[in-house]
Amino acid sequence: MSSVESLDDASVVTAVDNRSWYKKNRLAIAPWLFLTPAILFFLVYVILPIFQSIWISFHDWDGLGEATWVGLANYVELLDDDRFYTSLWNNLLWLFLFLLAVPAGLFIALFLNQTVFGMRLYKSLFFFPFVISQVVVGLIFTWFYNPNFGIIAEIWNWFGASPPSILGDERYVTYGIIVAGLWPQIAYCMILYLTGLNNVSPDQVEAGRLDGAKGLKMLWYVILPQLWPATFLAIVVTVIGALRSFDMIAIMTQGGPYGSSNVLSYFMYEQALSEYGFRMGYGSAIAVVLFLIMLVFISYFLWSMYQEEKGGH
Amino acid sequence: MFPRPIEKSSVGVRTAYKIFLPIALFIWLLPLLAIFMTSVRSAADINSGNVFGWPSSFQIIDNYTAVFTQSDAFTYFLNSIKITLPTVAISVALACLAGYALAIYRFKAALPLFFIFIAGNFVPFQILMVPVRQLSVETGLYNTVTGLVLFHAAFQTGFCTLFMRNFIRALPMELIESARIDGVGEFRIFWHLVLPLVRPAIAALSVLVFTFIWNDFFWATVLTNGEASKPITAGVRALNGQFVSQWHLVSAASLLAAVPPVLMFFLMQKHFIAGLTLGATKG
Structure with missing residues (x-):
């Protein structure tokens, strides 16, 4: 018996030796061959720029001439800049108010989760706002809010009140833009929940009904736990969306009036690349702050995904 | 229900x-x-x-x-197409390769690499803005369609790889293992066995990336400044300045800009939603 085994081993060894170096190691090398193009692209355009930005943030640089090392001066200046605090505060507003898209999306999804005639078309049409460019959404809402002819003005006039200039008033402007941003975001959350509701186990719903659960109780104890994957994804995309908000602000107010609707992403752009001057170093410092804020969320999301990955396989 | x-x-x-x-x-x-x-x-x-x-x-x-007739809208439209289609092709191709590698092979770097692709997908654009713009200026890609395509393709690779890797992971591993035992080469397994199976994922990613890139405004503003390479989103904004108080024309242009992604959504609805929900849909 043992002699047969050793004979087998020997033949395997000679077979291996006859193969080329690649064939011997192909299971170790092949993944890197498949990965190289993607890694190269990602490295050049995503990973390295992050570190370059951090490096630039320690410099004073107009993007053309020589960069001068200034250490932490950009960050110190930032701490003393009122525009920075306005932007930071607005980012917080965006974050909290934007999250309303999650329950609102759930609400619409529950409303639409029926099977009456033409429901598929209704669902797609409700999803419409998400497919349209934010530039277009921003323009539409700018007209809506126009105090001279906008729909909001018509409603105010109808009640005999003089219409507010939502985008021209420091008190309302950020809320006005957030409402515009919520429109497509609610549509996105809605579609996540509609798919989630599709996958809810009918047995558990039936079991819940037999136990006398219905309405909100059923929603809270039976449905929502099953919808957690949809909720998680909705929160991820909404948080990232809120902190990335740029298009709407650029289109609707350009951060105005007097910088009151600025957020970090737009403030950064304004400092680094607009008529206000090419302060690449200062802009990069703002970008680094925004990056660190997002890193908190990114780490949490990745950690959750890692837990799932460990549990799943 | x-x-x-x-x-x-x-x-x-x-x-x-x-x-x-x-x-x-x-x-x-x-x-x-x-x-x-x-x-x-x-x-x-x-x-x-x-x-x-x-x-x-x-x-x-x-x-x-x-x-x-009264604006450069046609050029903008054409630019959007020239930017969007190659981006979709490149990022989906890269993601097929990378997703395959991360899903099939067991090696130490697989999970860290996978998480770097996911994390990169979530970073704020602003942290990339100055270096990417600088790189484009230095390589002569600033204000060109190619410059935008290369950046978009690289950035979308993160999301696409995440999606593709999870999709391939769900395929039956025995298929690949038995092909290996039969002596089929690694690339042939990828090309003849896996690629046909991931067609739904390719479709989902294509419609989704198409919509993302078509609607991009930020990078269009950062990486272009002339008419020659400006896509329709940045174009609509320019028109808004050009057609002052001619809202009927600005609205018409805006709606035209929205037509391709809307069509894409209606024609490929199932794939689109499968992509958005990261493949959580069944049927």
């Missing part, structure tokens, strides 16, 4: 639901209807302040032709 199917409710509730449904949709899409109504009215309406009321005359053909 939750909530309770409406068929099990009384006739009154059912009728109320069926009446309220179109009303709710009308309110929800009011902004879009308003912009459509604006895009078909005449300049006289706009000047007299009739922007949201019933149009005095319908000039649908006049207005939409005017967008193309």
Whole structure:
């Protein structure tokens, strides 16, 4: 018996030796061959720029001439800049108010989760706002809010009140833009929940009904736990969306009036690349702050995904 | 099913639901209807302040032709196509390769690499802005379609790889292992066995990336400054400045800009939603 085994081993060894170096190691090398193009692209355009930005943030640089090392001066200046605090505060507003898209999306999804005639078309049409460019959404809402002819003005006039200039008033402007941003975001959350509701186990719903659960109780104890994957994804995309908000602000107010609707992403752009001057170093410092804020969320999301990955396989 | 199917409710509730449904949709899409109504009215309406009321005359053909004859809208449109299609092709191709590697092979770096791709996908654009712009200027890619394509393709690779890797992971591993035992080469396994199986994922990613890139505004502003490479999103903004108070033309241009992603969504709805929900849909 043992002699047969050793004979087998020997033949395997000679077979291996006859193969080329690649064939011997192909299971170790092949993944890197498949990965190289993607890694190269990602490295050049995503990973390295992050570190370059951090490096630039320690410099004073107009993007053309020589960069001068200034250490932490950009960050110190930032701490003393009122525009920075306005932007930071607005980012917080965006974050909290934007999250309303999650329950609102759930609400619409529950409303639409029926099977009456033409429901598929209704669902797609409700999803419409998400497919349209934010530039277009921003323009539409700018007209809506126009105090001279906008729909909001018509409603105010109808009640005999003089219409507010939502985008021209420091008190309302950020809320006005957030409402515009919520429109497509609610549509996105809605579609996540509609798919989630599709996958809810009918047995558990039936079991819940037999136990006398219905309405909100059923929603809270039976449905929502099953919808957690949809909720998680909705929160991820909404948080990232809120902190990335740029298009709407650029289109609707350009951060105005007097910088009151600025957020970090737009403030950064304004400092680094607009008529206000090419302060690449200062802009990069703002970008680094925004990056660190997002890193908190990114780490949490990745950690959750890692837990799932460990549990799943 | 939750909530309770409406068929099990009384006739009154059912009728109320069926009446309220179109009303709710009308309110929800009011902004879009308003912009459509604006895009078909005449300049006289706009000047007299009739922007949201019933149009005095319908000039649908006049207005939409005017967008193309009186502006660079056609160039913008063409640029959007030239930017979007290659980006979709490159990022999906890269993601097929990378996703395959991360899903099939067991090696130490697989999980860290996978998480770097996911994390990169979430970073704020601003942290990339200055270096990417600088790189484009230095390599002569600033203000070119190629420059935008290369950046977009690289950035979208993160999301696409995440999606592709999870999709391939769900395929039966035995198929690949038995092919290996039969002595089929690694690339042939990828090409002849795996690629045909991931066609649904390719479709989902293609429609999704198409929509993301078509609607991109930030990078269009950062990496272009002339008409030659400006896509339609940045173009609409430029038109908004050019057609001052000619809202009928700006709305027509905006709606035209929205047509390709909307069409894409309607034609490929199932794939689109599968992509958005990261493949959580069944059937």
